[in-house]
Amino acid sequence: MRSYFYSVHLYLHIPFCHRICPYCSFHKHTPGGHDLRAFFRAVAAEARRAVDVHGCGSPRTIYFGGGTPTLPSRTVLAEFLDEFREIFDFSRVEEWTVEANPRTFDAEKMALLRDHGMTRVSLGVQAWDEATLATLGRDHSPDEARAAYQILREVGVSSVNVDLMFSIPGQRLATWEATVDEMISLNPDHISAYNLNYEEDTEFFDRLSRGEFRTDDENDASFFLLADERLTAAGFDHYEVSNYAKPGHHSRHNRSYWEGADYVGLGPGAFSTVAGRRWKNVADTGAYTILAAAGQLLEREVEHLTADDLRRERIALLVRTAEGVPLEVVGEAGWEAVGKLVEAGLAHPPAGGRLALTAQGRLVADSVAVELW
Numbered sequence: 001m002r003s004y005f006y007s008v009h010l011y012l013h014i015p016f017c018h019r020i021c022p023y024c025s026f027h028k029h030t031p032g033g034h035d036l037r038a039f040f041r042a043v044a045a046e047a048r049r050a051v052d053v054h055g056c057g058s059p060r061t062i063y064f065g066g067g068t069p070t071l072p073s074r075t076v077l078a079e080f081l082d083e084f085r086e087i088f089d090f091s092r093v094e095e096w097t098v099e100a101n102p103r104t105f106d107a108e109k110m111a112l113l114r115d116h117g118m119t120r121v122s123l124g125v126q127a128w129d130e131a132t133l134a135t136l137g138r139d140h141s142p143d144e145a146r147a148a149y150q151i152l153r154e155v156g157v158s159s160v161n162v163d164l165m166f167s168i169p170g171q172r173l174a175t176w177e178a179t180v181d182e183m184i185s186l187n188p189d190h191i192s193a194y195n196l197n198y199e200e201d202t203e204f205f206d207r208l209s210r211g212e213f214r215t216d217d218e219n220d221a222s223f224f225l226l227a228d229e230r231l232t233a234a235g236f237d238h239y240e241v242s243n244y245a246k247p248g249h250h251s252r253h254n255r256s257y258w259e260g261a262d263y264v265g266l267g268p269g270a271f272s273t274v275a276g277r278r279w280k281n282v283a284d285t286g287a288y289t290i291l292a293a294a295g296q297l298l299e300r301e302v303e304h305l306t307a308d309d310l311r312r313e314r315i316a317l318l319v320r321t322a323e324g325v326p327l328e329v330v331g332e333a334g335w336e337a338v339g340k341l342v343e344a345g346l347a348h349p350p351a352g353g354r355l356a357l358t359a360q361g362r363l364v365a366d367s368v369a370v371e372l373w
């Protein structure tokens with residue numbers, strides 16, 4: 001076995017979904033005429049090449065995202081997972097997450113992933129009431145989501161995250177409160193609670209532009225603060241604006257992004273950043289499958305990041321975390337902002353060489369980051 005000492009994180013994008021959600025801006029589509037076996041053969045070919053070119057043969061974290069990584073059949077997944085395990089050295093893997101959607105897996109499929117080394121599942125539930133799920137265009141009911149969650153527990157997945165969304169059109173604060181309470185009663189290890197974003201090139205964005213939907217900062221704040229209060233009281237650590245964890249269940253893969261670690265992305269539309277060079281793979285699954293299988297170049301939109309670009313990016317991501325931003329990365333101009341943020345109740349007084357935001361500050365984390373540049 002080859003050995004690698006380079007610390008890197010691995011992401012694999014699997015773009016297939018049974019139904020397309022109207023708010024989603026990721027690279028995704030229905031399986032349509034795609035040959036899933038050929039797709040995974042292409043991923044394996046890209047992975048082998050990436051190990052040689054980028055030295056990513058011994059990753060520390062792995063994340064299968066999408067799309068819906070649990071959509072392919074057990075047979076197709078099993079073939080791919082066997083090959084995936086031959087390509088990489090798993091001795092240093094600390095966490096391996098697979099995103100999953102209700103209705104796309106059973107206990108056998110989950111056990112297969114677990115037996116190949118997966119340690120963590122991120123379950124896309126989004127809401128626990130029929131009306132909100134219908135608005136979001138999700139293809140599962142609350143009962144199906146509950147059944148999916150139970151499967152994860154029965155199979156013994158070590159760490160389970162549930163994704164939720166708030167500030168959805170028509171969603172009232174009382175509905176969100178019931179969703180948060182239901183979540184607490186199910187006792188997952190981790191909860192991601194995202195404010196709905198209206199991303200360009202989505203149906204929701206068009207509806208917002210037409211005036212059918214509207215955004216409301218005060219409403220967003222009420223939803224955010226309710227989740228913060230309830231979930232922290234229930235023993236979750238609110239360790240990043242959108243992320244809550246029980247002790248020992250903080251996401252290592254996400255933390256590596258926030259810390260500015262290198263990562264290699266496989267699959268169509270996946271991003272990679274290695275030694276200040278960032279690129280995006282061709283975001284066309286058909287073209288990707290042909291090019292990757294033939295060992296051709298997949299990189300598109302290559303960007304060279306300067307040390308200052310990386311520093312600013314680090315501030316923008318770390319300011320969202322409970323640990324906060326190390327003061328040594330705050331720019332000269334940002335020093336003046338530190339005092340003002342503390343005075344305004346948006347940040348705690350610096351401690352341990354870091355600046356962390358209060359709950360009020362986290363509501364405006366993106367604009368605070370710009371002040372610290």
Ligand code: SF4
Pocket residue numbers: 016017019020021024025026028066067068101124
């Ligand atoms: S299931 Fe997930 S990836 Fe697929 S369309 Fe919906 S939000 Fe997007």
